[in-house]
Amino acid sequence: MTEFYRELAQQAEGLLSGQAHRIANAANLSALIFSRLERVNWVGFYFLEGETLIVGPFQGQPACVQIDVGKGVCGTAVATRSSQRVADVNAFDGHIACDPSSRSELVVPLILHGQVIGVLDLDSPETNRFTAEDQRGMEALAKLYVDSLGGTTSTR
Numbered sequence: 001m002t003e004f005y006r007e008l009a010q011q012a013e014g015l016l017s018g019q020a021h022r023i024a025n026a027a028n029l030s031a032l033i034f035s036r037l038e039r040v041n042w043v044g045f046y047f048l049e050g051e052t053l054i055v056g057p058f059q060g061q062p063a064c065v066q067i068d069v070g071k072g073v074c075g076t077a078v079a080t081r082s083s084q085r086v087a088d089v090n091a092f093d094g095h096i097a098c099d100p101s102s103r104s105e106l107v108v109p110l111i112l113h114g115q116v117i118g119v120l121d122l123d124s125p126e127t128n129r130f131t132a133e134d135q136r137g138m139e140a141l142a143k144l145y146v147d148s149l150g151g152t153t154s155t156r
Contacts, residue, residue: 005137008036012141016148022047025148027057029141033122034059037134042099042123046074048116053078056118064098072096074119077107081116085135087128099123106130108142112149120145 001009015028026045034043044058046067053067053074070079072095077084084107089095092105102123110118120142124130 001136001140002133005133005140008032008137009140009144011036012144016144020148020150022149023057025145029120029145030057030059033138033141037122039124039126039129040122041101041125042121044121045110045118046121047118048078053119058121060123061099061101064096067096073105073107074121077109077119078116081109081111083108083135083139085130085132087130089123101125103127104129106135106138108135108138110142110146112146117146 011032012029015032016025019025030044034040042058042060042063044060044063045056046053047056051069053069055063055065067074069075073084073086073089073092086092086105089102089105102125104124104127106122108120109116110120120138122130122138
């Protein structure tokens with residue numbers, strides 16, 4: 001992991017430690033990532049409710065409120081239980097254009113006790129914005145987030 005992501009992870013640990021509230025932690029983590037990561041126009045969370053992802057805390061332009069599992073980049077990340085790094089969203093079959101200025105996307109599923117509970121989603125106005133290193137860094141941050149929940153998915 002690069003020095004940038006090591007430092008970001010340390011900052012995230014400080015923000016998330018001692019707090020298990022999924023909304024508060026998602027709000028702080030999305031703000032941290034948005035403020036530190038360059039060339040992004042949206043960073044946020046979607047939480048799984050049944051077979052639908054519902055928008056959670058985020059930084060950026062207003063977002064799609066709900067996304068069905070298996071639809072778009074976020075829904076695909078849930079259905080496949082794997083991160084999706086898309087260099088050009090216009091080339092992604094079924095992409096959902098919540099913000100027409102977004103050109104690339106990185107989505108990391110949030111998995112707690114073997115169950116997908118949501119996703120961490122990042123958009124950029126540039127094609128090919130996200131690298132394999134960005135993916136590894138965001139996967140590490142997503143794990144810190146999930147670990148901070150202390151085994152609960154409640155909004156408490």
